[in-house]
Amino acid sequence: MPFHQRIVEPRRLSRLPRRDGKTLGEEDGAFIVVDGRKLRKPVLFTALDEVCSHTMINILHQLSDLSRNASDIFLGIEMEAGMVFQRSCRIQVRLETLHNAVIKFDHKKIKIPETRPRSSIFISPQRQHEWVFP
Numbered sequence: 001m002p003f004h005q006r007i008v009e010p011r012r013l014s015r016l017p018r019r020d021g022k023t024l025g026e027e028d029g030a031f032i033v034v035d036g037r038k039l040r041k042p043v044l045f046t047a048l049d050e051v052c053s054h055t056m057i058n059i060l061h062q063l064s065d066l067s068r069n070a071s072d073i074f075l076g077i078e079m080e081a082g083m084v085f086q087r088s089c090r091i092q093v094r095l096e097t098l099h100n101a102v103i104k105f106d107h108k109k110i111k112i113p114e115t116r117p118r119s120s121i122f123i124s125p126q127r128q129h130e131w132v133f134p
Contacts, residue, residue, distance in 0.1 A: 006069050013058045
């Protein structure tokens, strides 16, 4: 199961906000009773310019959140790449020391013992506890 670090959900940019848990335009929330008369609730936007401004502000908020998430993602990738680089440097140093140690060996003086293949270490289930090599 994947581990979710960030959850990104789109916003409704130009929608009117909810009031008292109901959206504008519903039967119960669309009118106000003032002096015995039913009046419409005031609308949030009175001009198209206000709608455009509100929408642009919400778009800028979404882009800000998106850039913040992208920055976090790239920071995590950079940290992982740094750790991989450090590990590869340590492995390179170990390989160089092994290479230098192998170069110092005299191949004529070192005798390599003859061994059987690994598959024949355990001959039978009854003899698994015994060591086969002399």
